[in-house]
Amino acid sequence: MTYAIQWLRCLIFNGQMYLAMPVVGLIYLPAAIASPDGAIAGCHAYARWVRWTATWMIGLKCEIRGEPPTDQVMVAAKHQSFLDVLIIYGAIPRGKFIMKSILKYAPVIGQFGLRIGCIPVDRGKRGQAIKKMVADVKAGRALPGQLIIYPQGTRTPPGDKRPYKIGTGALYKELDQPVVPVATNVGVYWPKRGVYRKPGVAVFEFLPRIEPGLEVEDFMQRLETVIETKCDELNAEAGFFPNDS
Numbered sequence: 001m002t003y004a005i006q007w008l009r010c011l012i013f014n015g016q017m018y019l020a021m022p023v024v025g026l027i028y029l030p031a032a033i034a035s036p037d038g039a040i041a042g043c044h045a046y047a048r049w050v051r052w053t054a055t056w057m058i059g060l061k062c063e064i065r066g067e068p069p070t071d072q073v074m075v076a077a078k079h080q081s082f083l084d085v086l087i088i089y090g091a092i093p094r095g096k097f098i099m100k101s102i103l104k105y106a107p108v109i110g111q112f113g114l115r116i117g118c119i120p121v122d123r124g125k126r127g128q129a130i131k132k133m134v135a136d137v138k139a140g141r142a143l144p145g146q147l148i149i150y151p152q153g154t155r156t157p158p159g160d161k162r163p164y165k166i167g168t169g170a171l172y173k174e175l176d177q178p179v180v181p182v183a184t185n186v187g188v189y190w191p192k193r194g195v196y197r198k199p200g201v202a203v204f205e206f207l208p209r210i211e212p213g214l215e216v217e218d219f220m221q222r223l224e225t226v227i228e229t230k231c232d233e234l235n236a237e238a239g240f241f242p243n244d245s
Contacts, residue, residue, distance in 0.1 A: 003196075005008065006058070006059075006196065006197075006198075006199070007119060007195060007196050008056050009057055010020055010058050010195050010196050010197045011195050013057040013058045013059065013197070014167065014195060015052055016043045016053065016057075016217065017053065020049055020050070020053075021046060021108055021109075022107065024042055024045055024049065024163070024175050025042065025046075025107075025108035025111075025112060026113075027042070027045075028041060028042025028045065028094075029042075031143065032111070032112060032115050036115050037136055038111050038115075038118065039113040039115035039116045040093075040094060040116050041118055042112060043089065043112055043195065043223065044089075044090055045072065045087055046086070047086040047087065047090030048090060050083070051085050051086065051087060051090065051237070054083070054197075059199030059200070059221070060083075060187075060190070060196050060197055060198070060199055060200060060201075060202060061074045061083070061201045061202070062083070062087050062201070062202050062203075062204065063202070063203045063204070064203070064205075064206070064207030065200050065203060065205040065206065066135070066202050066205045066207060067206055068091040068206050069091055069092060069146055069178075069180045069201040069206070069209070069211075071210065071232050072094070072145065072177060073144070073146055073147075073177050073178045073179065073180050073189050074146070074147045074171060074172065074175055074177050074178070074179045074180070075088065075092065075095070075146050075148045075149070075180050075182060076149055076150075076168060076179050076180070076181050076223055076227070077181075077182035077183060078150075078151060078156070078168050078183050078184050078222055078227055078231055079150035079152065079154065079155050080155055080156060080157065080158065080184060080187030080190070081155060081186050081187055081190040081192065081203065082107075082188050083120060083186050083190050084184050084186050087186075087202075088148060088182055088204060088228060089148065089202050091147075091204070091206075092145075092148075093145070094116075094144070094145030094146060095116075095145060095146050095148050096116055096118050096119070096145050096146070096147055096148065096231075097113070097118045097119070097147075097148050097206060098118070098121055098149060099113055099118045099119065099120055099121070099145070100120070100121065100226065101120040101121055103120065103161045104120045107158060117145060125140075130145060130205070132143075134227055145166070146180075147171075149168060149171065151164040151165060151168040151223060151224070151227070152164055152165065153167075153190045154163050155187075156187075157187050157191065157192055157213070158185060158187040158188050158235045158240050159235065159242025160229070161228070164220055164224045165224065166216070166220065168220065168223065169216035169217070169219055169220045170216070172212070172214075172216065173218050175186045175212075176190070176212045177212060177222065178209040178210065178211050178212060179209060179210045179212075179219075180207065180209045180210075181206075181207040181209075181210065181226050181227045181230075182204065182206055182207065182227070182229035183204075183205050183207060183227050183233075183236035183237045184203060184204045184205070184230045184231065184234065184235055185202060185203055185231065185237065185238045186202040186203075186204070188200070188202070188203050188235060188238040188239075188240045189238070190202070200238060201238075203233065203234050203237070203238075204237075205230060206227075207226055207227070207228075207230060210222060210223060210226075213229075219239060
């Protein structure tokens with residue numbers, strides 16, 4: 001019975017979460033048209049809404065540890081669910097993503113994504129987009145901020161070891177910026193698929209930054225080691241121990 005009640009609460013929570021997106025978008029639309037700051041405020045408002053409603057609707061609290069960056073850096077994060085996108089974005093002042101080009105046509109997400117500085121990329125043209133972004137920031141045509149990337153390229157369940165893609169290393173070399181790794185155990189509570197979310201405390205930890213100047217291979221090894229080691233610790237803290245067999 002307890003599971004059934006929680007599942008129903010999760011169903012209601014999921015529904016209102018997606019319904020809130022166009023509502024918040026409409027409320028902040030005039031401000032977003034007037035200034036990118038208005039779009040950023042709208043995205044932060046939506047992130048706060050989801051975090052707040054998750055707390056009392058499904059019993060899932062979020063704890064942020066470490067020091068979220070405020071300067072121009074790259075944020076390399078573990079990606080386990082939709083919630084980590086919102087929590088990490090909400091913790092920094094000017095986050096932006098590299099997004100699939102097709103998403104720029106998506107209602108609300110596309111318009112606000114472009115307005116906050118997200119970079120739409122066609123398959124095979126990622127390098128060109130990054131070079132243009134760097135040039136635009138240096139020339140004052142684009143807002144500086146924190147570029148959020150997911151080194152594994154997709155949502156990865158807790159305990160699932162998937163390779164870190166070399167594209168992250170290419171970005172590290174091209175941008176010549178510090179990289180702030182982020183570990184999380186949110187996937188223990190909010191799985192990749194399905195309606196059910198477990199109550200508890202999901203932790204998002206900003207780890208010590210990796211300064212520019214390392215060889216790409218050394219950077220990639222260090223990034224994977226620090227993120228995966230901390231994620232294993234956070235998973236264990238949440239009571240999740242992957243099957244070694």
